[in-house]
Amino acid sequence: MSTLMKVSGLKVAYGHIEAVKGIDFELREGEITTLVGSNGAGKSTTLLALSGLVKKNGGSIVFDGEDLGKLSPHKIVQRGVVQVAEGRAILTTMTVRENLELGAYTRKDRSAVGADLEHVFHLFPRLKERLDGMAGNLSGGEQQMLAIGRALMAKPRLLLLDEPSMGLAPIIVQEIFRILREINREGLTIFLVEQNVRQALKIAQRAYVLENGSIALSGSGQELLKDDRLVEAYLGG
Ligand SMILES: Nc1ncnc2c1ncn2[C@@H]1O[C@H](COP(=O)(O)OP(=O)(O)OP(=O)(O)O)[C@@H](O)[C@H]1O
Ligand SMILES: [Mg+2]
Known part of the structure; x- marks a missing residue:
């Protein structure tokens, strides 16, 4: 390696x-x-x-x-080099979808963002179910999953x-x-x-x-x- x-x-x-x-x-x-x-x-x-x-x-x-x-x-x-936000500092008054989209904001290859979103849903089906809900309503575990998903969106x-x-x-x-x-x-x-x-x-x-x-x-x-x-x-x- x-x-x-x-x-x-x-x-x-x-x-x-x-x-x-x-x-x-x-x-x-x-x-x-x-x-x-x-x-x-x-x-x-x-x-x-x-x-x-x-x-x-x-x-x-x-x-x-x-x-x-x-x-x-x-x-x-x-x-x-992307760090998962500490203490799962997700944006609680935004939706799950908005949090994930924010993860992709530094990217230049916008066209691939949709496919990566699908990949995050594959890893975390729960996030897809809660997509338009407020991130603040997720459980602690789901918030950690969202924080990881958001980091993955930065590719x-x-x-x-x-x-x-x-x-x-x-x-x-x-x-x-x-x-x-x-x-x-x-x-x-x-x-x-x-x-x-x-x-x-x-x-x-x-x-x-x-x-x-x-x-x-x-x-x-x-x-x-x-x-x-x-x-x-x-x-x-
Ligand atoms: N912003 C800061 N200002 C001053 N000292 C700090 C600051 N952040 C950390 N320290 C000190 O630096 C040392 C290392 O802290 P650090 O947070 O990196 O440790 P850690 O291994 O992550 O600990 P933990 O398991 O508690 O998260 C500690 O002595 C801590 O008190
Ligand atoms: Mg520490």
Whole structure:
């Protein structure tokens, strides 16, 4: 598998707080890579740096051979690096359809938008049923599905997700992970940040453990599921 994104020496600070302390990782084309770690480890900060939403203090982010460092968040989305809105920040007073259409607004290939909408309905039949309803009336799980659907409408080459399982019932979490697997099988590269370590490692080909702004462990998802240090720290022994 070829490298789609290579991150080297990434540093991010908030004032005096060094949230990310010079980390290296790579995302391979067609794989699910996960970044796991506890509260405050720097996971969200790392994702925000990839999207250009926080300024990095050092290091480089190279996507498909291009340094993203100088690009605006808007341009980064146009390159195909698309983050699912955190906390499912969907627009609750707009309809499901309007939310999905908004996802496509940065695209130039307008003619393909209809087909992609159909694909989102195939993945999430529930959204099609609720198409003209207000997004705010959806359940938490449906809102997360809408947030993912909206990101897919931007035609990502790399999908970034920040804790998509947060606050959802276990059965809905299973469904979200099943769909992530499905869209990955269709060829989409995924970078998944999770506190739900076990679930994330199960679906990830490659995994990194972030502790206090540094990468503490890395390996395949299957390797880390068996790693004593990780089991002790994150999987309750
Ligand atoms: N806007 C901010 N201003 C100042 N400090 C921040 C800001 N955002 C995050 N931090 C700090 O940076 C560190 C990393 O936070 P970050 O949100 O990236 O961690 P996280 O791994 O995503 O945690 P969580 O699991 O709670 O989402 C923490 O010490 C946090 O308090
Ligand atoms: Mg976070």
